[in-house]
Amino acid sequence: PIGGTTKLGTKVNPQMEACTGIPLYDGQPVEVGPRARLAVFKGYDEKGTVGQNIAREMEYTDCFYEMMDCIDALNPAGKVVADFIPDGDGSLGWASNEAPRGTDVHIARVKDWKVQYFSMLVPTT
Structure with a gap:
């Protein structure tokens, strides 16, 4: 796990953790979210609450520019309903x-x- 308190390879009991939904990979708890993504893809190594908040702020700028690209690509005169909606x-x-x-x-x-x-x-x- 990236930045977790459990050493890699240690068996844990997820049912005893504080929250009801724990992300697991190969039976081990893992960190998810912005800090984990930046650690994997950009070598980010800041840990703790401050590190988590910095990672969120770093991702906000990427998200902002992506949203601007989406707005630029938006066609307000386009259709708002699909031609066909499958019934399943x-x-x-x-x-x-x-x-x-x-x-x-x-x-x-x-x-x-x-x-x-x-x-x-x-x-x-």
Whole structure:
């Protein structure tokens, strides 16, 4: 785990941790979110609460410029509704979204316009 208190290879009991949703990789708790992303992709090594907040601030500028690009690409005269919305065939579908605290994954099964199953995998609860 990056910046965690558990040494790599140590077996832990996630059920005994303070929160109900703990990100695990290969059975071990891992850090997710901006500090973890910057540590992996940009060599960021600041730890603790201050390091977490600095990492968030560093990502805000990237997000801001990406939002500006999206606004520039926006066509306000374009369509607002899709030509075809499927009614669902009962197969499992998923979507992923990168959020400030880590990646959110939404899983759903829809058949004949009815939700049969829905679950969210979130980094924190």
